[in-house]
Amino acid sequence: MRYIHFIINPISGKGKHNINKTELEKHFPKESFKIEVDYSNYKKHAITLTKKAIENNPNCIVACGGDGTINEVASCLINTKIKLGIIPVGSGNGLASNLSIPKSLDKATEIIRKDNTKFIDVGKVNEQYFFSNVGVGIDALIIKKYESYTKRTLMSYVRASIASSIQFTPMQTILSFNNQIINTKTLIVFISNSNEMGYGMSLTPKASLDDGKLDLVLVPQLHFLEKITLAMSVIFNKIEKFKIAQHKLLEKISIEMPDKIFLDIQIDGEFHNFKTNTIEISMIKSGLEIIV
DSSP: EEEEEEEOOOGGGTTOOOOHHHHHHHOOTTTTTEEEEEEEETHHHHHHHHHHTTTTTTEEEEESSSSSHHHHHHHHHTTTTOOOEEEEEEOOOHHHHHOOOOOHHHHHHEEEEHHEEEEEEEEEEEEESSSSEEEHHHHHHHHHHHHHHHSSSSHHHHHHHHHHHHHHHOEEEEEETTTTTEEEEEEEEEEEESOBBBTTSSSSSOOOSSSSOOOEEEEEEOOHHHHHHHHHHHHHTGGGGTTTEEEEESSSEEEEEOOOEEEEEEETTTEEEESSSSSEEEEEEEEEEEOO
């Protein structure tokens, strides 16, 4: 009998999903599955719940939420033999989309029942893990503003992007990777493990979750019309035609902003403030087993 533990974020996707233990029991018959369910009630609560669930040695822990919930659950499964399952009910759902895991509860639970898995790479920024992407510069400010809005929708993301474009001032940034050092003022420093950010948009459409590499997109300071062109390139997934952006493959990178004391950063679509002006980003090859 397979033991599956579900961590559900009840407010993901505007809280409109109907995922609960009663509903899940319809998809996982008692004669074949033992299921347990916990609900996360605040940021980082899923981490506590997952660590507690691990003590009971389930076959799989399923994150029911958006990229933030998935990050909290998956981060606890590194260096364990427990598989990650995903039922995507968030706003952006970038990682689930990259893995072709549908939003439909019927189809997502069918994938979990079949139990086909693959190993994906895991990114690490200082002491925190990421599975989709991290970003400093304007990307972090966009997420900070986006999280402050009551509604998390695509239009909210566009609104946050426009406001951030007006407000953000590029900062001097020193990047060390692949035996080279770049010292420049940057608008975007974006490092991705996945080919999608969410809402179907991408800065790294050729990124792979299992190639052992991270994809870096570096965009320098731009004037107004160039920012408009960049925005349209992202919306219509034509970023590779935006020649001002630099694209690099790497396994690790050091980023320093010498004019700052603390660094704002987004990790898998969640805002963080690091009490340092330097971050180290690296790759763990095949670090997580996930049901797909």
